[in-house]
Amino acid sequence: MLALLKNDYTNQLQYETVEVPSLIVGRTMSLSNNNANGSHQHNNGSNKDDVFAYLSSLSPRKSYKSLHDYLISKGEEIEQDQPFYVYDLADVLWKAQLWEERFSNVFPYYAVKANADPILVRLMVLLGYGFDCSTEGEIRLVLKHGADPKKIIFAHTIKTHKALIYASSVGVDLMTFDSKEELLKISEDFPTARLVLRLKSESNQTFYNLSKKFGCELSEVEDLLSQAKALNLNVVGISFHVGALCEDPKTYTSTIGKSRLAFDIAEKLGFKFTIMDIGAGFFGSTEREGFFYKLTQEIRTSLKNNFPDGDVEFIAEPGCYCVASAVSLVTTILGKKSISTNEKSDIKREYFLNDSFYGSFFEHHDIYHVKPVPVLTASEMKQRPKYKSRVWGQTCCSEDIVEDECELPEMEDGELIRWLNMGAYGKGVSSTFTIVPSPADRYVFIQNSK
Ligand SMILES: *Cc1c(COP(=O)(O)O)cnc(C)c1O
Secondary structure, X not given: OOHHHHHHHOOOOOEEEOOOOHHHHHHHHHHHOOOOOOOOOOOOOOOXXXXXHHHHHOOOOOOXXXXXXXXXXXXXXXXXXXXXXXXXXXXXXXXXXXXXXXXXXXXXXXEHHHOOOHHHHHHHHHHOOEEEEOOHHHHHHHHHOOOOHHHEEEOOOOOOHHHHHHHHHHOOOEEEEOOHHHHHHHHHHXXXXXXXXXXXXOOOOOOOOHHHOOOEOHHHHHHHHHHHHHOOOEEEEEEOOOOOXXXXXXXXXXXXXXXXXXXXXXXXXXXXXXXXXXXXXXXXXXXXXXXXHHHHHHHHHHHHHHOOOOOOEEEEOOOHHHHOOOEEEEEEEEEEEEOOOOOOOOOOEEEEEOOOOOOOOOOOOOOOOOEEEEOOOHHHHHHOOEEEEEEEOOOOOOOOEEEEEEEEEOOOOOOEEEEEOOOOOHHHXXXXXXXOOOOEEEEEEOOOOO
């Protein structure tokens, strides 16, 4: 099988474009110029011309009416054993615009660990995002793609000496801590750094509860800040992370309240805090955009009530939010089994995909709203009988289930299934267990991707 996608194997980047959505062109770029407190210098060089010049430089151009049409027209050109990611860059712009609309006074530092794809990172640079990096490797990546070191937060509370020395050498001086031991390390390697103390959140989250691993209790704040004072270190604010995909606005508002108390403790000790970092935990699927409206409303109110004086800069570290809905994974059916009778279940079709739980589906996909969409025309969808189906990953492991039970139209070998909302974390944590190809990357810019 053929040509076009094969180019991807040699890492050539391609994208297809259709008309640029006017909605996005008009509004998005204000992201880089806006700040309610005026306390943050944003990158004025970033504007929409840069973004589109950049997208154009990824040529060749071609037009399709929709991502679906694009996939159908590409169907016969795909190597059967290699899945591929489709990055809809328009969706990234849409999320930037939505952020600006809802959260114009909270400056976003994109959390690179959610998806470290270099094209996404470059696009985020052009859109004026800051970056949350958790390792030296992530800092190197974003700097390589043009990020401003002053708009990077090194947001892992445990850093190596080597990484601290590197951060110091490139001027990435904003970083988090939550222990005395880390303060000692920083005082040795980077004594002029600007430090943000990470608090545990009030989360009762069971899914990726980050407060289990990171952050200090409010009762420890005074002690830690006194230690910082004794070491002559510069602590400038508070951060927290409520945990992944947080359903409860109160988790944010109560932790913002607790942060306010930490600000007061700091003031008594003679610090002048200027940064309130509300972390992340925002959903990134299209399905949960409505919830983002409600959540941002509550957070904005809480920030305003707790920090009314305008002398504190609000920042956040969105990862999942920025990329989840922008990326879908396109898989091919490698084989199927028709089941006529089965006493234990009413599954009638089993499909085997060219990807697996150990590959792109390692992340708990229910909560990310990962959804299978058969790449079929409308009339094919209508004509084919539908069956309760199970979708297996390709490895020979029996736990390798991609979708335990779902309704699908009758599908055949070589046909495609597209999985929505696959942009967050999946790529980073995947393995090539059983020696199979990793997904290729394709970049598209789709009109009306919403
Ligand atoms: C993972 C992580 C993020 C991103 O979290 P999301 O919920 O995916 O947006 C932000 N900040 C820190 C410190 C993180 O560890």
